Amino acid sequence: MSTEIFEEHRRLLTGVAYRILGSVADAEDVVQETWLKWAGVDHATVEDAKAYLIRVASRVAIDRLRWARSRRESYVGPWLPEPFGTTPDAAERAELTDTVELALLVVMETLSPLERAVFVLREAFDLPFSEIAEVVGRNEAATRQLAKRARDHVNDKRPRFDTDRATRRDITERFIDASAGGDLEGLIALLSQEVTLVSDGGGKARSPLKVLSGQMNVVRFLTSVTTAEGMDKFMASIGMQEHGGLEFVITELNGGPAMLGVAAGRVISVVSLVISDGKIETIYVMANPDKMEHLTPPS
Template sequence: MTATDPATEAFLAHRNLLFTVAYEMLGSAADAEDVLQETWLRWADVDLGSVHEPRAYLVRITTRQALNRLRTLKRRKEAYVGPWLPEPLLTAPDVAEDVELAESVSMALMLVLETLSPTERAVFVLREAFAVGYDEIAAAVGKSPAAVRQIALRARRHVDARRPRAVVTPGETRAALESFQRALETRDLQGLLDLLAPDVVMVSDGGGVKQAALRPIVGAGKVARYITGGTGKFGATLAVAPAVVNGSPALVLSLGGEVDGVLAIRIEDGRISGMYYVRNPAKLSRVGAEIPLARR
């Protein structure tokens, strides 16, 4: 690719947007990068003279490639050891400032999107996160505009019934994480219990490589004991640092200077109602450098 090539210039101008579309559809940065490579190969063969809106055309290609990859991911997830969580991304502060973008890539919402069919997910992501028109979405997913409207309505109802009920500011999440970190470092079981909602759910993803609970842990008492018991094995070698992951405050846990896991949380009614702990080493390569995301 050369900087003077019009096809390359158009692709690079929209690359962050295309990556964000693919990531929100797949929950995997590695697969999103593969989709971008496939998008580029197809875009490079397009007659640019016939393209009126490069952004729309590129989004269409990316969506189709992501839908194809979703089928592969489904088979991969069926054989996955333990719960599957999205690949965490270290994101720039401006992502957190964009409320809609931050919510669309949050761990909590990404997990809700996992419950949609591939087509429903594509329609929801394009419409809700990127405000793509129904006609453009229809061309991308191979449905009529009328069908896309119905799919969008069904997907929105499904997501709304499962997403957090109230918007929580980054400051509230950060404060909860600071309190959690203090309780964690001091092994304060009661402090943890005070932070956790009675019906809190903790999901941990080790991918069969790192130790993690094979099923979600439910209940404040069980979650608090699991956390204190697990971190107690590491002793003073465990380092905890704040970070902005998927557009929201999170914690990065390290052992011996190497990232061991990423912890994201969901807050409802002032308490932690959801915890998402990613330990699978294959999913931790994107927390060393900020990943640019975009909605436009």
């Protein structure tokens, strides 16, 4: 019965851990550690299994986030959260009814570990403050202050993007066509004047080491990497000298449309767009091969 109870809440626990950490691999490690703690506890002393498991997973995730933050200080170039797919396989690993947008995860990186945990547990899972206070080891009043500070910070920094899925998918498709087809005018027409491009190669894939800002800087980069020479250099940087060409497909990641770069049956890049008033405001490019391992091309 203890195994059945844990499996009943596994997706929920992965969802909590992923939102706190922004990493699928780390979230799965948290769930495994939670299972070990659950297997070793006297279940007769646990009044509410769900609350207990969330409390354990959250505390483990907070500790892991503190460790991960120190590790990310030496990360090569910008760090972006791992994309999370909504394929049936991925759905087994997280609760997807309120999947967090990538842009929100990026903003949440600027919160302290405690602020982030409180924000996730309150805003994404609507836990009462009394339970959250037990998780973070603060009294209820202090926990409410943490929640307010985190919410105000997120609301201040969170980009205002279009939520219409059809519009977002249409612009993503046009972005693919313009980029892959070398349509300079079409590409410029899609980008805002102040567009930024954030690329995460982690020192393991050819990628800008700084955020690119401004329409022309972004266009120059995009046109350079989509040439045959630019693509070959990128493929070589991830050890794929023989790749047979690159295909771009649209799939659902983190609750919105994203562009996958697929070569030899393997996802080698993810591009996610933040769109506001019909223009692309931010382009997130994930190319670190370590962050692609859990993704599979759509069939």
